[in-house]
Amino acid sequence: MADDGDLAGPARRARTRWADVRRHWHFYVFISPFFILFAVFGLYPMLFSLYLAFVKWDGLTGMTWVGLANFATMLEDEILATSLWNTLVIGLLYVPPMMVLAFLFALALNVPWLKMRGAFRSAFFLPCVTPMVVIAIVFGLLYSPERGLLNYTIGRIGLDPIPWLNSEAWSKVAVAILVVWRWTGYNMVLMLAGLQGIPHEYYEAAKVDGAGAWQRVRHITVPLMRPTFLFCGLLSLLGTVYMFDEVFVLTRGGPGISSTNFGLYLFNISFGDFRFGYASSVAYTVALAVFVIALAATRRGRASPDEGEGGA
Amino acid sequence: MRHRIKTAAGKLSLYVVLAGLALVFLVPFYWLAISAFKSQGQIFSTPPQWVPSPWQWSNFEDIYRETNIVRAFLNSCVIAVGHVTLSLFLCSLGGYAFAKYPNAPGGRKLFAFVLGTMMIPGAVTLIPTFVILMKLQMVNTWWAMIVPGAANAFGIFWMRQYIAAHVPNDLLHAARIDGCSEFGIYWRVALPIARPALAALGIMLLIGTWNNLMMAFLLLRTKDMQTLPLLIYLLQGETRTPFGMLMAGGLLTVVPMVVAFLVFQRQFIAGITSGAIKA
DSSP states (O other): OOGGGSSSOGGGTTSOHHHHHHHTHHHHHHHHHHHHHHIIIIIHHHHHHHHHTTEEOOSSSOOEEOTTHHHHHHHHOHHHHHHHHHHHHHHHHHHHHHHHHHHHHHHHHTOTTOSSHHHHHHHHHGGGGSOHHHHHHHHHHHTOTTTSHHHHHHHHHTOOOOOTTTOTTTHHHHHHHHHHHHHHHHHHHHHHHHHHTSOHHHHHHHHHTTOOHHHHIIIIIHHHTHHHHHHHHHHHHHHHHHOOHHHHHHTTTOSTTTTOOHHHHHHIIIIISOOHHHHHHHHHHHHHHHHHHHHHHHHHHHHOSSSOSOOO | OOOOOOSHHHHHHHHHHHHHHHHHHHHHHHHHHHHTTSOHHHHTOSSOOSSOSSOOOHHHHHHHHHSOHHHHHHHHHHHHHHHHHHHHHHHHHHHHHHHHOTTSTTHHHHHHHHHHGGGSOHHHHHHHHHHHHHHTTOTTSHHHHHSTTSSOHHHHHHHHHHHHHHSOHHHHHHHHHTTOOHHHIIIIIIHHHTHHHHHHHHHHHHHHHHHOOHHHHHHOOSGGGOOHHHHHHHHSSSSSOOHHHHHHHHHHHHHHHHHHHHHHHHHHHHHHHHHHHHO
């Protein structure tokens, strides 16, 4: 332990607690900036928006206490329901391919004889360090209906052009492709770290027992990677619910509201409609729901580490 | 290990597949780069031009002439440097305290509290934060982008772990015996040793701040305060979007982050994977 690093050592333990606090005044000064900033930009906003959840307020005129009316409104808010549905659909469209791709990339980059590992890793990872606004506009070009690179290529194969951004059915797919492109590398890097944490002996032992490459992946790698998959899954859950830049720039949630996810919906009712009270009640409710889902997933993921093989 | 592809053909095919996929992943970057050198007509030509012919420089001239891109670049730089510097200072100071004063009463509980704050989603605090920044008259200033996230829990956690593992207590003792002040020990002894951790945290913060669109959109109201992402966002949406100019501006926005990433990628990747290893 780092106990000896302390100011005075254990000799004067008998002192009162208050004297102890005073003796460590540096500690409190050093951590105070966090707590001051957290009080102003974290704790106070949390309490404030909890209060706002029960009022009607446009940010300018006076607040009106409405009790639970905001929560009742939520039940009948079809746009909210649609945005949650869209969030689910977009998530289902992109999370499975992204996870599989990230896992395959990680396996490939973890092959011991592979050269130029750094170059490959950079190529796959680069998308997630670039400003989304720029990339979404580039994707807008690639998706453009007649002259975009994507539809041109599709046409050359002999298929009909796809109305990526102009159709309610395809807009979610367009968003999903952008998200896969952007976040696969990030998940790959997380999974690569997970793979490197698996002891070599396990594989050696399995090989001695005659297990083939596929069996080793299925019975050693996948089960031991469960915590990493879980972590990636939780990040994706949060990422999908609160995703903003991607839809805000690429589709603006459209056509109609076909690609409006929860993050964009919340932004719209907050800063488009200035329904600060209602938005707060929605934000709190969904945050709580997401928290419960994440907690349940974590519990389940931790409870059965060796059971069930379908970890991916 | 698990892919014991022994034959040369097997090895080669893995390279081919990886290289092919890497190229697909790089297409949007390539398209951005070459579109910056195309006219509007060339951008929408059929078949698409993989190499601009002729190369156009006018997009860069246009964006320089028609928008305040130099000012936006400056704003982006000031906000990025300000936010990263302030965050690194506050997070390393807090992290140092949590790592090296283990006997301070309440230290453990306070640290657990700091970690707990990581679970608060930004969506819940967004509206009040906006209202507070209005009240503090910070809207439309650099400060609105620099201060609010400056002391973040992840940063403190990250710095604490590194300092606890890498800064020897004997060194701190020696400095104390030599009469160094507590702040002096942090500043002159611990901080230089923690440089790799600072680099990792710095690059993560830099990329997050530089790319931030939502807060810039909400908080920066006048043209002279715009950051690069905001300027680019607002450039579209008028009747006819000047894609060439957008791509030129986009290139100027993307390149600094690509360079920063390539220089600091080891630290950056160490930073983002720390959470996964813990989980």
